[in-house]
Amino acid sequence: MLTFYGFTDVILDIYSACRYDKAWNYTATSPWCAPFHKEDLKIMEYYQDLKHYYRTGYGNDLSYKVGCPIVKDLIDRFNRGSGSQETSTPKGVFYFVHSDTLRPVLVRLGVAKDAQPPRHDNYHQMSKRQWRTSQVSPFAGNIAAVFYKCHGNYGEENKVMFYLNEHNVDYEGCDVGLCEWSYIKKKFENVISQDSCSYKFCETAESSAPTKYTINLSLIPVVLFLLGKVL
Numbered sequence: 375m376l377t378f379y380g381f382t383d384v385i386l387d388i389y390s391a392c393r394y395d396k397a398w399n400y401t402a403t404s405p406w407c408a409p410f411h412k413e414d415l416k417i418m419e420y421y422q423d424l425k426h427y428y429r430t431g432y433g434n435d436l437s438y439k440v441g442c443p444i445v446k447d448l449i450d451r452f453n454r455g456s457g458s459q460e461t462s463t464p465k466g467v468f469y470f471v472h473s474d475t476l477r478p479v480l481v482r483l484g485v486a487k488d489a490q491p492p493r494h495d496n497y498h499q500m501s502k503r504q505w506r507t508s509q510v511s512p513f514a515g516n517i518a519a520v521f522y523k524c525h526g527n528y529g530e531e532n533k534v535m536f537y538l539n540e541h542n543v544d545y546e547g548c549d550v551g552l553c554e555w556s557y558i559k560k561k562f563e564n565v566i567s568q569d570s571c572s573y574k575f576c577e578t579a580e581s582s583a584p585t586k587y588t589i590n591l592s593l594i595p596v597v598l599f600l601l602g603k604v605l
């Protein structure tokens with residue numbers, strides 16, 4: 375890699391400029407990308423994936439706790455809308471968040487989880503990994519959960535489907551991503567408890583000082599959608 379020359383920070387800056395330039399104009403030839411071979415870019419991408427995996431992904435246990443309240447809100451709202459009686463539940467609920475908030479929600483939902491974690495020593499084995507941040511949390515990335523009431527011979531009436539960046543998620547235990555509501559409700563029954571899903575982890579037992587968690591809550595155009603009942 376180019377880090378052989380000892381300019382690690384400079385190379386990371388050039389790589390970032392390359393990424394932003396290509397995101398702005400994908401078809402143009404960026405001068406910032408010229409120093410890199412294709413394999414260099416793949417390795418740099420893997421470096422970014424590792425960083426986010428262990429900061430706000432599956433590699434950080436706090437990710438499950440940070441993502442829990444939003445998933446709890448999803449389950450609570452869908453639960454209220456699952457009955458036969460009409461409720462005041464809104465048709466759509468939208469959260470506008472930073473990508474560092476979106477990733478913990480994906481973790482709590484179990485989306486883009488690989489059989490083995492990415493590490494510094496298994497780069498080649500992870501070439502087909504699901505945890506690829508450029509795909510799971512790109513610019514304007516989003517996760518949508520849609521509640522359906524299906525009439526006819528479709529098994530259980532209430533169903534749920536998840537969409538990641540407008541593509542349906544082939545969710546484990548579901549039929550090509552279409553899940554029975556009872557399955558989803560049971561899968562996340564532990565998040566319904568307020569005691570097991572709160573922000574109390576922000577304070578230690580000895581002090582009211584917040585524990586360290588690398589997360590940026592500034593609002594930028596990364597969107598999390600939680601869609602209510604669709605008839």
